[in-house]
Amino acid sequence: MPLVCWLGHLLAVVGLVLQPAGSLKAPCPIPDITHGQLEPAQNFTSGSTATLTCDPGYVPLGATSTVRCLASGRWYPRVPSCIPGHCSYPPVIDHTDRNPQREFPVGTTVTYFCRHGYTLLPGVSPVTTCLQNLTWTTIPKLCQEVQCPSPNIQHGREMSPRKDEYTLGQQVELQCEPGYVLRGSQRIQCWSDGTWRPPVPYCDKVCGPPPKLTNGQITSLKTELFLYGSEVKYRCVEGMSLIGDDSIYCTSDDGVSLAWSKPAPECRVVRCPRPMVERGRMTPQRFTFPYGAVVRFSCDEGFVLRGDAESRCLADSTWHPPLPSCQPVLCPQPHVANGRLNSTLDGKMWYQTNETATFECFQGYHLSAMSSTATCLPDGNWTPLPKCKKDGDADACEEVHYIKAAFECGVPIAEVKTLLEIQKLLLEVKKLNVELQNLNK
Structure with missing residues (x-):
């Protein structure tokens, strides 16, 4: 017992002995104790004793929980207090470890984990808790030795004798039945989590030898x-x-x-006959046409291709698509504003290459060009068509507009130059006519 406590105890006893007989006894107050109380609950007079009872989860501070009321109206020893309770070290469980914790107040939880080579039993919680009665919740056996199931591989087998279970670190080699090939690692090992690594492979079926090819x-x-x-x-x-x-x-x-x-x-041996297209040309030029050969066709000038421009030699010695044909290029029936066709060809809808059409103008109009005819060209177009000009209109202006329109419509430069020369001569003729008229006046 500490010296101070011992002296206090001695003075209290001396005071009790020296107290005059017949003197008044002072009652002791009921103390307010956090998380606890004195029992029995009553009025405490000199000489009565009481025991400190703490709330669940708390314990008395000090060596004793019993106090006595002195004649001086004080408690002896001094009224203790209640402090939070602590559990002792949690129980040791086979094949487990826990975090390095030293104090365990009420409500503390401790989690166990299995050592290497062991794994938690399914459905069992690895946590224990410090209860208010300062004991730990019951925790059963937690860990069992790691075991991997026997690797199940269809159409395959283990190269060593098969077991029902395998422990940590054990290895297994696998092989497939004839007609199957192993997809994955041939050797696998039992891992600490009870699984195989690499994963268990599988046996994949294979095709037989491919069919042979004669020749x-x-x-x-x-x-x-x-x-x-x-x-x-x-x-x-x-x-x-x-x-x-x-x-x-x-x-x-x-x-x-x-x-x-x-x-x-x-x-x-497959050969197709030489493809013949009248009035047409073939590329590439070759002498034999085996299976799969491809040829392309084009037509001579003045003819147009009817059908597919490309054909292939098939296994039955025929060409596909069928060979095309070259048909003569035709020009559509020409039309002249304020004029009409004036020839035996009038009424035809299509004209062959080099055919010529002759035109005449309606009453009140006259041809503004030197020629009244047009010719069907090999590209399906007509040579420049004549124009019918209203009587009295300015020839020169109209011809200039006509030449401009012909140039913008893609008429060849040589033909435009010819038109310009003709128009130049026409203007000279008109100029001479005007001069002659002035001389006759």
């Missing part, structure tokens, strides 16, 4: 195992044509079994 060969044969999606390509020996697709691939129609997408192509 040909496979050009992309790099493996003997043909997985889903594998492709092989074929080619024929020199002098023969490949009939069909040049490649096939390993696929599945039902999502389970694998097979080649189609039979192998064929190698045959």
